Amino acid sequence: MPYIRDGASKVSDHWVRSPLLNINRACQTCHRVSETEMLARVExxxxxxxxxxxxxxxxxxxxxxxxxxxxxxxxxxxxxxxxxxxxxxxxxxxxxxxxxxxxxxxxxxxxxxxxxxxxxxxxxxxxxxxxxxxx
Ligand code: HEC
Structure with a gap:
C-alpha cells in the first residue's frame, strides 16, 4: 500500500482498495515509468x-x-x-x-x-x- 503523511508521521495507507486506483503513489515511487505503461504491464x-x-x-x-x-x-x-x-x-x-x-x-x-x-x-x-x- 502507498505511504501517506499523517501529521509528522509517514504511515501506510489503510484504505483497502486496488492500488491501481492510485498508481502514482502506490507504484511510481519505485517504478519510474508512466501510469499508462504500469497499468498495461499489470493488465x-x-x-x-x-x-x-x-x-x-x-x-x-x-x-x-x-x-x-x-x-x-x-x-x-x-x-x-x-x-x-x-x-x-x-x-x-x-x-x-x-x-x-x-x-x-x-x-x-x-x-x-x-x-x-x-x-x-x-x-x-x-x-x-x-x-x-x-x-
Ligand atoms: C517498494 C518498491 C516497489 C513498489 C512500491 C512497487 N513495486 Fe513493482 N516491483 C518492484 C521490484 C523490486 C520488482 C522486481 C524487479 C523487476 O522485475 O523490475 C517489481 C516488479 C514488478 C512487475 C514485474 C516486472 C515489470 O516491471 O513488468 C510489475 C508488473 C510491477 N512490479 C508492478 C507494480 C505495480 C502495479 C505497483 C503498484 C501497485 C508496484 N509494482 C509497486 C518494486 C516495487
Missing amino acids: GIQERNHGLLQRAGAALMDQLDAMAAATAAGATEAELAAARELQRKAQWRLDFIAAENSMGFHAPQEAARVLAEAADYARQGQVSAMRVTTR
Missing part, C-alpha cells in the same frame, strides 16, 4: 492469467461431462475413483487461483504453473472417465 499479466483460468475451467467442465456420461452408461463408483481423485486435484488448483484475488498479478509464474496442473489433471480425469465408458 497484460492479468489477461494471460484469465485466459489460462478459462482454459483450465473448460477442461474441468469437459471432465465432468465425461464422468456424467460414464455414470449414465452404468459406471460404478469404484471404476470412477481414479477420475474423481483427478477431479479433486484439478478443482482445488482452479479454486485456489480463482480465489487469490489479484488475477495472477501477485505471482504470475506460480499462478500459471498451478493452472497448467489444473488443466492437465482435468484432461487426465476426462480420459480416465472416457476409458470407463468405452470399456
